[in-house]
Amino acid sequence: MLELQNVWKSYRVGALGSKKLTAVRDVSFSVSRGEVLSVVGESGSGKSTIGKMVLQLIPPTRGAVRLDGREVTARRHSDRKAYYRRVQGVFQDPFSSYNPIFKADRVFDAVRESFFPGLKRAEWQDKVDRSLTSVGLEPGAVLRKYPHQLSGGQLQRMLIARALLLDIELLVADEIISMLDASTRIDVLNLLGALKERGLGVLFVTHDLSLANYISERVIIMRHGAVVEMGATGKVFGDPRHPYSRNLLASVPQLHRKWSDAATEFEDLEPDGDREADPAPLARVGADHWVAAAA
C-alpha cells in the first residue's frame, strides 16, 4: 500500500543553507494493509525523518513516496488533505502534541472542521464517543479537560482516536509509547495490535527492539540514515546478519541477566563516512531477509 523508493533526505543547515546534513539515504520499503512495520535504529539514524516524509510534513530530497502506486509528494493542498484522510500520525511526546492553552478535545473539533463540516453536532459527538471507546477510553473522563489534567497514556490514546475518526489505512506511530509507563505501554501496544487485525497498516518507529519484536511482522534496522538490515521480524531478530544488528540485539537488557554477569562483546563497526555516497547495497540472504554488505 505505502511504498518508499530510493528516498533521500538532506536537511539544509547553517547560514543561508550552506551546509547539508543527509539524514536519510536511499531508503526503500513498503508497508501493506494489516501489517506493522517497525523502524529501529540508534538516535539520529533518521527514523523520525522517514515518518515525517511519509506524513508529508517534509518533502524528500530525492526518491518517491507512493500510496497505492500513486506519487504523494509535492501536491496541492486539497490532495494533501485527501491524503490525510487515509494516512495519519501520532507523535512521541503527548504533552507537546496538544496546545496547552486549549482543551484536549480541540483536536477532535479540528478534524470535524476540516473533514466533516456538514455533520450534525449529535452525530459527530456520537462518532467521537465511539472512537474513544474503541481505544479504551471513557468519553466522559477525557472530554472537556485540559491536556495537563490527563495522563500521557490517555493523551496518546486520544490521538489514536483522533486518527481513527478518519478512515485511515496507515498510521505513522513515532515512538508513541516511549514516554509512557510500562503498564500503559502494553495497553497502547495491544490497541495497535487490535487495529492491525482490523486491517490498519502501521509504521512503528521505535528504538526499543523488544517492542518491535512484540508488535511487528517486519522490521527495518537503520544506521546513519541507511538501512542495514530488513525483513521478517523472526528472521532479522532470530538470525541477525549485520554486525550492527547483532550489537543492537546484544545490548538489549534482559530480565534475568545482571550487568555484572558478563560483559557483552561488541563487534567493531564501520564509522560514519560520506553520507552523500550511496550506502552499501542490500543483498538478499533468505526469504524476506535483506542485509547491507558490511565493510
Added chain:
Amino acid sequence: MTTDAALNADVIGKRNEHLYFALRNPKVVIGLSIVLGLLLLGLIGPLFLSSSPTAYVGPKSEAPSADYWFGTTVHGRDVFVQFAHGLRSSYLVGFLGGGIAFVIGLTIGFTAGYRGGLTDEFLNMLTNVVLVLPALVVLIVISSYMEVRGVVTQGVIIGLFSWPWVARAVRAQTFTLRNRDYVDLARLTGKRSPQIVVREVMPNMASYLLMSMILLFGGAILFASMLDFIGLGPTNAVSLGTMMQQSMAWAAIHLGLWWWFVPPGLAITAIVGALYITNVGLDEVFNPKLREM
C-alpha cells in the same frame, strides 16, 4: 519541555482567571484609568468645544480662570481647547504608529519564524537593517523634506520604522513554537499555514503580543512628541508636542505662562508612564511568579 508545557497549561488554562487578576491588579487599573480617561477627554472634549485650537478667542496670556480653564497663550488662544485637540492627535499617532508597527512586526515575525529557511534569512536581514537605521535621523530627514505634515503622515512614518524589535521577538518565539508537535498535528488535519499561525502559535503568545502592543503605542506617542518638540510636528494640527514647542518658542517659561506648557508636558508623561505601569501590572498578571503573595 513536558513540565514547561504543563506549567503553561496551569497558568494560561483559564482565560477568565487573567481578567480576574487584571481587574484586581492596582497597576493595571490605575494605568488603564489614566490612559482611558485622557483618551475620553481627547475624544469627547473637542465635540463640546466650539472654538478651534488656532482661533484667537480671548485676552492674551491670561492665567487659568472659569472662562479659560487652562488659561490662554501669548496670542490669546485657549489652552484647554488646544489641549483637548492635542490629546486627540497624540492618541491618533499612537494608534496609527503603534498599529502599523504591530501589523508589520507580526507579519514579518510570523512569516520568518514559521517559514524559516531563505525567507527567514531575507526577512531577518531586512529587520536588522531597519533596526540599525538611526530611525530618528531618518525621520528628521523625511519630516524636513515634507512641506505639509499631518498627524496621519507622522503616525505612518513612525509605524514604518518602529516594528523591528517586535518582529525579532515574534520570530524567535514562533521559531520555538512551530516545532511543537501540535503544529504538525494541525498540518495533519489539513490546516493551512496562516490558519496554523493564528490558531496554534499566536494564542500561545497572546500576553506577549498584548504587552508589545501597549509598548508600541506608548513609544509612538513619545516619539511623535519628540519630533513635534524639535519642530518637525504636524503643520496643520495641534498636538501635545507642538504645544510644548510653541510655548518654548514664545518663551513661556520666562513670561511665567506655566499653564501653557505644564498641561501638555504632564499629559505626555502621564500617558507614557501609565502605559508603562499597565505593562508592569500585566506582567504580574501573566506571570504568577511576580504576583505578590
